[in-house]
Amino acid sequence: MVLKKRLNYGFNGFQVPFIPRAPRSVRRRGLPKKADEDGDVCAIELLASLAGKLLQEGESSACSNASDGNHQSAFGQGVVEQESQGEAKPLLTEGVHHGSCAESTFVTEAISQNSSHKYVSQAETDGVLERTSVTNHVDCYGKTEPDIKPEICKWEDKVGHCSSRLAEAPQNFRESCNNGNIINLFKQEQEAGNSGIEGSSLAGKCSLKDPVELCVNSPAVINSDSKVKSPFCKGTFPNGSFSMYHSDSKLGFRDDDENFIRCNKISTKLKASRPPHQIAHRRIRKLLTSKYWKVAPKLKDCELSRSDVGAKPSYHKRKTCHSFERGHHDTLFKRRKFFNRGSGLSADGGFSSGSVSNSLKKGMDGENPSLSSKQHVSKDSHVKFSIKSFKIPELYIEVPETATVGSLKRRVMEAVMAILGGGVHVGVLFEGKKVRDDDRTLQQTGLSCEENIDNLGFTLEPSSFQASPSIYVGDPSAHYETSQSTRSPGTPVLDSGITNVIRDSPMLTNTGNLIESNHESISSPADTKNDNITPDSRALVAAPPRSTEPLAMVPVNQKTRRSELVQRRTRRPFSVSEVEALVKAVEELGTGRWRDVKLLAFENADHRTYVDLKDKWKTLVHTAKISPQQRRGEPVPQELLDRVLGAHAFWSQQQNVVKHQAATMKMIKEASSSDLGDGEAIIQPVVM
DNA sequence: ATTAGGG
DNA sequence: CCCTAAT
Numbered sequence: 001m002v003l004k005k006r007l008n009y010g011f012n013g014f015q016v017p018f019i020p021r022a023p024r025s026v027r028r029r030g031l032p033k034k035a036d037e038d039g040d041v042c043a044i045e046l047l048a049s050l051a052g053k054l055l056q057e058g059e060s061s062a063c064s065n066a067s068d069g070n071h072q073s074a075f076g077q078g079v080v081e082q083e084s085q086g087e088a089k090p091l092l093t094e095g096v097h098h099g100s101c102a103e104s105t106f107v108t109e110a111i112s113q114n115s116s117h118k119y120v121s122q123a124e125t126d127g128v129l130e131r132t133s134v135t136n137h138v139d140c141y142g143k144t145e146p147d148i149k150p151e152i153c154k155w156e157d158k159v160g161h162c163s164s165r166l167a168e169a170p171q172n173f174r175e176s177c178n179n180g181n182i183i184n185l186f187k188q189e190q191e192a193g194n195s196g197i198e199g200s201s202l203a204g205k206c207s208l209k210d211p212v213e214l215c216v217n218s219p220a221v222i223n224s225d226s227k228v229k230s231p232f233c234k235g236t237f238p239n240g241s242f243s244m245y246h247s248d249s250k251l252g253f254r255d256d257d258e259n260f261i262r263c264n265k266i267s268t269k270l271k272a273s274r275p276p277h278q279i280a281h282r283r284i285r286k287l288l289t290s291k292y293w294k295v296a297p298k299l300k301d302c303e304l305s306r307s308d309v310g311a312k313p314s315y316h317k318r319k320t321c322h323s324f325e326r327g328h329h330d331t332l333f334k335r336r337k338f339f340n341r342g343s344g345l346s347a348d349g350g351f352s353s354g355s356v357s358n359s360l361k362k363g364m365d366g367e368n369p370s371l372s373s374k375q376h377v378s379k380d381s382h383v384k385f386s387i388k389s390f391k392i393p394e395l396y397i398e399v400p401e402t403a404t405v406g407s408l409k410r411r412v413m414e415a416v417m418a419i420l421g422g423g424v425h426v427g428v429l430f431e432g433k434k435v436r437d438d439d440r441t442l443q444q445t446g447l448s449c450e451e452n453i454d455n456l457g458f459t460l461e462p463s464s465f466q467a468s469p470s471i472y473v474g475d476p477s478a479h480y481e482t483s484q485s486t487r488s489p490g491t492p493v494l495d496s497g498i499t500n501v502i503r504d505s506p507m508l509t510n511t512g513n514l515i516e517s518n519h520e521s522i523s524s525p526a527d528t529k530n531d532n533i534t535p536d537s538r539a540l541v542a543a544p545p546r547s548t549e550p551l552a553m554v555p556v557n558q559k560t561r562r563s564e565l566v567q568r569r570t571r572r573p574f575s576v577s578e579v580e581a582l583v584k585a586v587e588e589l590g591t592g593r594w595r596d597v598k599l600l601a602f603e604n605a606d607h608r609t610y611v612d613l614k615d616k617w618k619t620l621v622h623t624a625k626i627s628p629q630q631r632r633g634e635p636v637p638q639e640l641l642d643r644v645l646g647a648h649a650f651w652s653q654q655q656n657v658v659k660h661q662a663a664t665m666k667m668i669k670e671a672s673s674s675d676l677g678d679g680e681a682i683i684q685p686v687v688m
Numbered sequence: 689a690t691t692a693g694g695g
Numbered sequence: 696c697c698c699t700a701a702t
Contacts, residue, residue: 592691595691
């Protein structure tokens with residue numbers, strides 16, 4: 001039936017010795033290879049080396065401050081909202097964690113204006129994340145880790161005295177942040193000594209925030225400031241967003257990777273049409289996972305764990321991560337699973353601060369994300385704060401409908417830990433506004449008056465960017481056009497990371513002088529923005545050797561977290577339509593010609609590589625063989641599975657035939673040459 | 689760059 | 696999906 005009909009092509013090959021593929025020459029599509037890799041590598045190696053040293057130096061101090069806080073974490077109250085799953089799939093924001101943190105999620109649901117253009121934004125790891133990593137390159141996850149750590153350790157080292165004064169964060173919090181990162185997030189003076197605020201300012205001067213931001217460096221797109229209605233996420237992803245193309249069944253759906261619309265792509269050459277950024281992206285990605293990283297110094301356990309939190313769970317396989325042993329790494333390892341499809345969930349979590357016990361109050365208003373806090377001024381002009389809980393920045397996770405509540409809890413926990421681990425910094429909200437100037441005193445800010453207590457809030461923010469909320473809300477497009485902070489895996493900004501860097505650099509410089517501040521691990525963006533970097537603060541941390549500048553310039557530091565993003569691509573289950581297209585293509589082309597299959601049916605689906613198709617076929621065959629009860633995921637019509645089986649059987653046979661022929665020919669040839677000697681008449685194998 | 693398979 | 700080996 002259908003199979004036969006489709007297979008006509010295949011049978012043709014049957015008659016004539018089946019030629020699985022066109023000559024290489026025909027398929028060859030050379031890509032001019034750039035010769036700049038060496039430079040990159042060198043830089044990376046240098047950096048890695050430096051990182052190693054710094055790590056060793058700073059480790060002890062970085063890990064030492066953890067202390068006895070008798071803090072308890074309370075996740076129990078996570079609020080989970082399930083989003084409707086209509087035709088429009090909820091877009092997930094991966095942002096918050098991993099790279100995400102880095103990219104927070106600014107998912108514009110720009111559903112295109114043009115009917116023919118579907119603008120779907122979804123967290124796309126592969127795209128944004130990887131690309132991002134490219135940009136920044138080099139850091140992150142596993143191998144890249146070194147880039148980050150050094151900064152942290154160094155920071156720790158230099159400002160150790162400051163750290164010691166910092167308050168203890170809740171145990172869990174600390175742990176998740178893993179040494180150094182957030183340990184000194186905020187301070188709570190036990191008693192008389194300095195007021196918490198002073199501690200804060202101190203931190204600011206010591207650039208305590210930096211470490212966090214440096215590591216976390218996640219553009220806080222998702223502002224913890226709940227007041228800001230996040231425009232991102234929840235974009236709709238019409239199931240039919242991709243369309244089948246005529247008879248040849250090409251799927252033309254937009255790849256999340258692309259930040260531009262590519263419907264009806266005209267060019268036909270896969271490679272040729274491949275956007276430069278993609279190439280760069282690939283190159284970098286390769287670089288990231290390449291042997292070059294093996295030269296990187298091993299990271300210490302604590303370091304690794306930390307980075308891993310923010311980064312993607314590493315594979316045991318990764319050589320550089322072998323030492324990874326942190327207790328919670330298991331949890332971290334699961335992080336990649338957060339993004340499985342399912343419903344979008346948002347959860348709030350809270351940590352009890354274990355701070356001075358005082359009457360606890362709710363945050364200013366229900367909508368305020370911040371934490372509930374109570375503050376009072378003591379006789380000696382000290383202001384005490386009691387932080388009841390922190391609101392965790394928006395989280396998005398997905399779980400199958402069939403997931404258990406227990407697994408959901410775990411996911412939420414993991415997500416929370418990931419966020420914290422990824423790096424967080426504290427934001428202060430006063431009367432609904434963020435207080436950005438870290439150097440202002442409480443008095444100046446108006447926080448010394450008890451009357452204002454209720455208008456004070458703290459937030460945990462996954463990013464280092466403190467662009468005003470209005471930016472995110474008010475002018476999303478402009479925002480994402482110019483700010484990398486908004487970029488998220490789900491953001492339709494998919495141009496090359498390199499491009500991004502270039503474009504973003506100015507902004508970074510303007511907003512937070514990030515390049516430098518990060519590099520020096522000194523001031524927070526907020527500080528820099530207000531030009532509050534003091535000479536002193538600079539002095540605290542000696543600038544790293546400028547030799548690293550080439551790499552550090554933009555990449556390494558500020559987008560550090562992105563590299564963490566070098567993670568597994570987000571899972572994108574094949575839709576029935578895609579399966580159909582695949583089946584059809586395979587019926588015609590057979591197995592073993594995945595590149596052609598790709599070209600035939602998925603040329604416009606950039607997120608589907610020929611390997612993906614091959615893998616999918618593999619699973620389809622498997623699926624078709626098992627009982628329907630054992631199948632999972634979106635059910636594939638039996639009819640398609642039958643075709644899969646049919647095509648599989650047919651092409652398998654073909655393959656055998658071809659093999660047999662080849663073997664026969666070889667035997668004949670050998671026989672002829674040995675029996676008849678060379679030079680004799682050649683027996684023409686009569687095949688079929 | 690592709691393919692084929694194992695993980 | 697990832698990773699690798701082999702083409």
